Amino acid sequence: MRTTSSFRRVETDLVRSVRSSADARLGQGALLYLRGEAGTGKTTAVTQVLASLDTPTAYVAPRLSRLSPRALCGALFESLGITQPLPRAIAASARILTQNLARRPCVIAYGDADMLTRPSHRLIGDIHHGTSSLALLTGLPHLKPLEAAADHSIEARPMERAEVLRLLPRLHPLWEQAPSALIADLDDYLHGNLRHWQHATAHYQRALERGSMLQDPAAMHWVLRRMGLPRPPLQEQPAPIEPPPAPRRSPRRPDGRLQRSSRPDSATHAHS
Template sequence: MLCVTGASGVGKTFAAHAVLAGHPAHRSCVLSLPSRPTPADLRTAFHDALHLPGPPPDDPGVCDAAVLDALAAGPQTVVVDEAHQLSLAALEYLRYLYDSLPDGLCTVLIAGEKSESVLRDTPMLGTRAALWCEIRPLDADLVPLAARRLHPLWRQASGAQLRHLDGHFAHGRLRRWALLTHQARRIRSTAPAACRRWIEQLAARVDDGSIG
């Protein structure tokens, strides 16, 4: 098991999906869960994510057998976002699946920075979590490179301009850079202009707080 933690908006979920996308031969099982999921919610989520036929069986034992058969059919990486919302019963269900498979179950648990202690205090993870990975906001000197890889329009901006936008708004957080990119594209589409002008317009919106 791998536990990924970090502050809100730094790109934890994006990073997990990007790594999985880079290894298409290794199948991923991304669970879509409601808030505070129960073991029954996990069974339904596994049934859907594994593309099992028909609706989930009402009998938990039958459902578990189908889920385990599908997981045992080949390498799978299970991704659980907002893992700190899992109840002890839900975490125990993941432990049951992990222990029921000969090679265990590769599981990525994603949780917010302030929720890391919730996972660390869970006995089940104490002996099964092989790695704890903290994703931090980007350092200022990495912002120009990251922004230009995020979207080609940032290749027109200078390093100083990108660091200004980051220092006044994004603070090294990928989610905020995605919002800046959306705003920049809107400015470019409504009033095409030279690079410096649209970046200055965007910076002005950042400085006056109109982008939130």
């Protein structure tokens, strides 16, 4: 089941910052490190920047495994289209990569670089500092080896409230007609996290398909519960006020006179 919604490509503050830093270091063999917590839009920003560059690009992702230097060399051979067999020696592989990148400078993005081993971090620095190709790495913050090896680092932070209100209607049609107050209320729980907003948008779409209204507090409560996030208490609806029961009317005979109850009179019953 799809739990994230595709967002349109929009120029965020982070995209502009990454593009500016990349443009300033093209052809210098530099390492640019984009660090930030999960969901702050690092991968989205790098993908948009790579698509906008005229320089040839390649993307290497560790696929959630700690790539050793040899495995990293194999991934780079594949991404760069190097058909030469991968040597056993790391130094020989690094030499082939350096020679290849010297002939055709490019920008290589390393996704989730925090999943790489420290020797792999050093290998990336050796390869790129020996050429004019730019390395663009993304990863979690507070990684000292990456920060020390990088020539420049950028911190990816959650979107500020003003940026959320400005960009969200442009990111997805669901929010084009949404009141700013609703977006602000929801962001109190999503905290400007781009990935959280993608998940929330997908869940809201499901809620609308099930007949909910976008501004219904119950819909927000359901979306946040599905995401496992804290949620506002739902106001209890007051119980409906029922009208008092109608007085019981005695039946009438056809001539309009009150009909005597068939229940025996208590006094007569006692006398008998």
